[in-house]
Amino acid sequence: MDEEKDDQNKKQDNQTGLPAQAGETEKTAEEKLAECQKQAEEYLNNWKRERADFLNYKKDEAKRLEEAIKFGNEVLLLEMIEIADDLEAGAKHQPENKGIVQISKKLHDLMAKYGVEKIKVEGEKFNPAEHEAVEGSESEGDKLEEVRAGYTLYGKVIRPTRVKILK
Secondary structure, rough: OOHHHHHHHHHHHHHHHOOOHHHHHHHHHHHHHHHHHHHHHHHHHHHHHHHHHHHHHHHHHHHHHHHHHHHHHHHHHHHHHHHHHHHHHHHOOOOOOHHHHHHHHHHHHHHHHHOOEEEEOHHHHHHHHOOOEOOOOOOOOOOOOOOOOOEEEOOOEEEEEEEEEEE
């Protein structure tokens, strides 16, 4: 009977997949532990990378949203600039009409409040990023004469200044 029990124990060990000898059991457990630790470390590193990617995505989306809000009014502001140009032209032809001058000033103040600034021409050299030449030729020491005002929105040129280049 003892032999039958030994055979049954060996069969049970083989059915569970555990080795019959104690030394082999310890080796397998250590290998399994090392493998599990390696997997856990790999999973943790993957999670950290995904977390960093997600945080970068959130920052990028916040920047895109900020840019959309900042420059979302660009079309409206360009139309307001056209009105400002008309008011300035009217003020030049009728200097005695102080109402037009005041309205023009209020409109420029409103545009400045929303980040619109006039591009300077006086004393500046021709800059193709800010200026559009409509007459003349470029050479050293040339002066610029403004034909139509140019504007920037938070530093981005939304309408270049049209200039004549005078010798």
